[in-house]
Amino acid sequence: MAAVAxxxxxxxxxxxxxxxxxxxxxxxxxxxxxSPEMFAGFEGESFAELAIRHGVLPRVYERVASIGIPGKLxxxxxxxxxxxxxxxxxxxxxxxxxxxxxxxxxISVLPYKGPVLAQMLYGNIAARQFxxxxxxxxxxxxxxxxTALQELGFxxxxxxSARGERAYVRSGYEYVFDxxxxxxxxxxxxxxxxxxxxxxxxxxxxFERSVSVELAGRSxxxxxxxxxxxxxxxxxxxxxxxxxxxLCDVGALADKVDWAVVSERARQxxxxxxxxxxxLLANTLLGAExxxxxxxxxxxxxxxxxxxxxxxxxxxxxxxxxxxxxxxxVRERWRDRLRFVLRLAVTPTVTEWRSVRLPEKxxxxxxxxxxxxxAARLRSGPSRQ
Numbered sequence: 596m597a598a599v600a601x602x603x604x605x606x607x608x609x610x611x612x613x614x615x616x617x618x619x620x621x622x623x624x625x626x627x628x629x630s631p632e633m634f635a636g637f638e639g640e641s642f643a644e645l646a647i648r649h650g651v652l653p654r655v656y657e658r659v660a661s662i663g664i665p666g667k668l669x670x671x672x673x674x675x676x677x678x679x680x681x682x683x684x685x686x687x688x689x690x691x692x693x694x695x696x697x698x699x700x701x702i703s704v705l706p707y708k709g710p711v712l713a714q715m716l717y718g719n720i721a722a723r724q725f726x727x728x729x730x731x732x733x734x735x736x737x738x739x740x741x742t743a744l745q746e747l748g749f750x751x752x753x754x755x756s757a758r759g760e761r762a763y764v765r766s767g768y769e770y771v772f773d774x775x776x777x778x779x780x781x782x783x784x785x786x787x788x789x790x791x792x793x794x795x796x797x798x799x800x801x802f803e804r805s806v807s808v809e810l811a812g813r814s815x816x817x818x819x820x821x822x823x824x825x826x827x828x829x830x831x832x833x834x835x836x837x838x839x840x841x842l843c844d845v846g847a848l849a850d851k852v853d854w855a856v857v858s859e860r861a862r863q864x865x866x867x868x869x870x871x872x873x874x875l876l877a878n879t880l881l882g883a884e885x886x887x888x889x890x891x892x893x894x895x896x897x898x899x900x901x902x903x904x905x906x907x908x909x910x911x912x913x914x915x916x917x918x919x920x921x922x923x924x925v926r927e928r929w930r931d932r933l934r935f936v937l938r939l940a941v942t943p944t945v946t947e948w949r950s951v952r953l954p955e956k957x958x959x960x961x962x963x964x965x966x967x968x969x970a971a972r973l974r975s976g977p978s979r980q
Contacts, residue, residue, distance in 0.1 A: 612906055612907050612908050614637065614641070614642055614645050614908070615645070615905065615906060615907075615908055616906070617633060617634070617637065617642070618645065618646060618649060618651060618655065618839060619839075619880060619881065620633060620658075621646075621651070621654055621655045621658040621659070622651055622654050622655075622839060622843055622881055623880070623881040623882045623883075630662060631662060631663070631664055634659070634664050634668055637668055638667075638668075639666075639667040639668040639669075639670065639671030639672065640671060642655075642668060642671075642672075643668075643671045643672050643675050646672070646675075647675065647724070648838075649838055649839040649840060650723075650724040650725075650838050650839065650840030650841070651724065651839050651840050651843060652672070652675055652676060652679055652724050653676060653679065653721060653722050653723060653724055654722075654843065655672060656672045656673065656675070656676040657722075659672050660673070676721075679721065679724060680721040682726070683710060683713070683720045683721050683725070684720070684721075686709065686710060686725065686726075686727070686728060687710040687720050687810065687811055688811070689728065689780070690706055690709065690710055690711070690728050690810075691810070691811050691813055692747065693728070693730070693744070693747065693781070694706065694813065694815055695813075696743055696746070696747055697740065697743055700739065700743055702732070702736055702739055702740060702743065703732070703733065703736070703802060703816075704730050704731065704732050704736075704740065704816075705730070705731040705732075705801065705802065705805055705816055705817055705818060706728065706729065706730050706731075706815060706817060707729055707731060707817050707818050707823065707826065708725060708729045708830075709725045709727065709728050709729055710725065710728075710810060711808055711810060711815060711817045712725075712817075712823075712844065713725065714808055714809070714810050715808050715817065715823075716844060716847040716848060717847065720810075723840070723844070724840060726779075727779055727780055727781065727782055728780065728781045728782070729782045729784060730781065730782070730783050730784065731784050731785070731787075731798070731801065731818075732783065732784070732785055733785065733798055733799070733802070734764050734785040734786075734798070736785075737764050737770070737783070737785050738760075740783055741770060741783070744772055744781060744783070748774050748775075749772040749773065749774045749780065749781055750772060750773050750774065751770050751771070751772055752770075752771045752772065752773055752779075753770060753771070753945055755948070756955060758955050758958055759948060759958065762943070762958060762961075763945075763948075764785065766790055766942045766943060766944075767786075767789070767790070767944070767945070768784055768785060768786035768787075768788060768789045768790060769782050769783060769784045769785075769786075770782075770783040771783075785798065786798070787826050787829055787830075788829055788830070788833050789833075790938055790942055791935060791938035791939040791942050792829075792833065792922065792935060792938075793926075793931050793934035793935045793938060794829050794864055794865075794866055794869075795864070796822075796825075796826070796864065800822075801818060801822050802816075804818075804819045804821075804822060805817060805818060805819060806818075806819045806820075820848060820851045820852045820853075821852050821853055821856045821857050821860060822860070823848065824845065824848050824849075824852050824857055825857065825860055825861060825864065825866065825870065827841060827844055827845055827848070827873075828845065828866065828869055828870045828873040829866060829869060831845070831873050832866075832869045832872070832873070832922075832925055835901070835911040835918060835921065836872070836873065836876055836901050836905075837905070837910060837911060839880070839881075839905075841873075842873070842876055842877040842880060842881055842883070843877075843881065845873055845874070845877050845883070845885070846877045846881055846883035846885065849877075849883065849885045854886065854888070857870070857888070858888045858889070861888065861889070862889070865926065865927060865928050865931050866926075867888060867889040867927055868889075868891065868893060868894045868925050868926065868927045869925050869926070870888060870889075871887050871888060871889055871890040871891070871894040871898075872894050872897055872898050872901070872925060874886075874887045874888070874890075875887055875890065875894060875895065875898040876898055876901060876902060879898060879902050880902060880905065880906075891927070893924065893927075897921075897924065897925060916972070919939065922935060923935055923936065939969065940965070940966055940969050941962050941965060941966060942962075942965065943961035943962060943964065943965045944965070946968075947961050947964045947965050947968065948961060950964075950968075951964050
């Protein structure tokens with residue numbers, strides 16, 4: 596759509612179209628099998644960085660290793676993959692420590708993405724790239740989980756008063772935690788996406804339908820395949836489908852779900868167009884051959900625009916005004932578009948709380964601060980939200 600084209604930033608010199616096509620060849624059997632000749636002329640560092648940016652380093656290295664690419668490119672990818680593997684092992688160990696600590700305190704938690712998703716989809720924690728740990732909890736447990744994580748040495752990046760925290764739990768969706776020099780190590784979620792996206796998953800339902808995955812000798816609860824697929828689609832949409840690994844994950848999960856259930860839950864959440872775009876992109880770029888549910892002309896048009904953007908190595912500015920216009924276009928119902936716009940306009944964020952310090956008794960006025968800030972940005976043109 597036009598909003599997609601308007602939101603395109605300048606092409607990135609480190610990710611030309613030819614390198615992206617080689618990524619596709621490494622990630623999809625629908626393309627011609629990658630051969631040594633296809634890698635001729637590629638500089639190791641830039642191609643490795645592109646693979647990392649798209650979250651597909653393990654897939655790329657596996658393909659390169661399988662066909663015996665010699666020289667600097669192979670050595671660079673191997674070094675990056677070994678670093679990734681060590682990081683994956685450390686994060687998996689950290690996740691097990693966190694889960695044991697929470698379970699001992701009778702706190703329910705659903706880790707998703709990260710090592711759990713890697714194990715669930717590929718049977719190997721090193722087969723999927725990740726850099727942090729995502730935990731889903733009920734909003735009523737946020738305080739207890741924060742305390743438990745702090746007991747383990749984690750520090751929330753956002754410090755709020757008691758009243759501010761209550762407001763943030765109502766309007767926000769995550770706390771990010773550091774530990775020592777390690778930044779953004781844990782993301783604690785009580786919503787799947789920020790509230791203003793107006794995609795209201797039933798969190799209790801996600802817990803009730805959860806399944807167990809064996810990870811590092813532990814049985815760990817996580818999202819059932821059908822819920823996981825929808826969560827991955829919404830996550831990809833939130834980031835304007837800019838990462839190939841999300842499409843790879845959807846393709847890997849496609850044969851593990853009950854499609855009638857996926858279709859019904861997508862309809863209930865009013866994200867059928869979001870799901871259709873994700874499936875169409877996976878089919879178009881990776882040859883995933885996923886059956887697309889409830890596809891309409893809008894979904895097909897947006898998919899075509901996004902595919903061009905990715906093939907040409909351009910990036911969408913996901914914090915621009917046009918990005919938020921795109922987020923309305925991917926919803927099929929007018930009332931959901933209206934909810935998105937209204938919530939975006941009146942829901943205070945961390946930025947408002949940090950930019951203006953109000954006394955506790957005036958905390959409700961942050962809604963007015965948010966409205967004024969959004970109005971100022973609309974007057975000044977595309978900019979960060």
